Amino acid sequence: MTSRHGNNRRPAVIGGARTAECVQNRPHGSKRSGRFRSRPRLVKIPKNSSPWPWHNPVRRVDNTGVAKPSNDTKSNSRAELIAALNQDLEREYQAIISYVTYSQVLKGASYMNIAAELEKHAHEELAHALIVAKQIDYLGGMPAVVPKPVKTSEKAEDMLRFDLDNETTTIRNYRERVKQCDALGEYAMAEQIRTILVDEQDHQIALATALGIDPPDNSKS
Numbered sequence: 001m002t003s004r005h006g007n008n009r010r011p012a013v014i015g016g017a018r019t020a021e022c023v024q025n026r027p028h029g030s031k032r033s034g035r036f037r038s039r040p041r042l043v044k045i046p047k048n049s050s051p052w053p054w055h056n057p058v059r060r061v062d063n064t065g066v067a068k069p070s071n072d073t074k075s076n077s078r079a080e081l082i083a084a085l086n087q088d089l090e091r092e093y094q095a096i097i098s099y100v101t102y103s104q105v106l107k108g109a110s111y112m113n114i115a116a117e118l119e120k121h122a123h124e125e126l127a128h129a130l131i132v133a134k135q136i137d138y139l140g141g142m143p144a145v146v147p148k149p150v151k152t153s154e155k156a157e158d159m160l161r162f163d164l165d166n167e168t169t170t171i172r173n174y175r176e177r178v179k180q181c182d183a184l185g186e187y188a189m190a191e192q193i194r195t196i197l198v199d200e201q202d203h204q205i206a207l208a209t210a211l212g213i214d215p216p217d218n219s220k221s
């Protein structure tokens with residue numbers, strides 16, 4: 001196709017917006033005839049910039065001729081998700097340590113049942129840590145290696161209350177994480193987090209029952 005500018009194909013001006021032919025969609029070696037001649041693809045180019053799409057990678061076009069949006073926002077959101085999951089992982093390490101310790105030091109006949117339950121929780125928290133670390137690695141992050149601080153006490157009731165508070169914080173964070181994963185289209189990851197949430201709510205109920213109180217209302221957190 002020879003434009004009115006000769007063989008040097010320059011962008012046409014349509015409706016005040018500069019446009020250029022999306023010539024990269026034309027098969028290699030094909031002649032400029034037939035449908036390519038009669039139906040040139042056009043792509044909008046911002047004012048005050050190069051008219052040639054290949055001069056600016058941000059304005060690359062796909063085979064539909066539509067400019068690809070920058071995915072910077074998505075990259076930022078994934079980085080935020082990695083950071084948040086690492087916080088979750090630190091809480092899992094904290095839970096492992098506290099359950100391992102508390103399950104062994106709880107004394108008294110009235111606490112024997114819950115001590116056995118806490119030992120079971122310790123195993124489940126390790127499984128959670130492995131799941132979370134796997135998600136972080138999948139996203140391209142490096143899993144954290146330092147736990148959140150673990151409180152200690154001589155009193156059995158204090159230990160159970162520390163665990164209950166930690167579980168409530170953990171549940172609140174995982175509920176947020178499910179929304180974050182869904183927003184990024186990471187539906188499988190959201191499902192993995194949901195399975196952890198089921199365990200955490202069981203832990204929360206067991207601790208509240210041992211303390212003789214109602215479990216916190218997680219929908220209000």
Ligand SMILES: [Fe+2]
Pocket residue numbers: 092095124125128129196200
């Ligand atoms: Fe956990």
Ligand SMILES: [Fe+2]
Pocket residue numbers: 095121125167170199200203
């Ligand atoms: Fe837990």
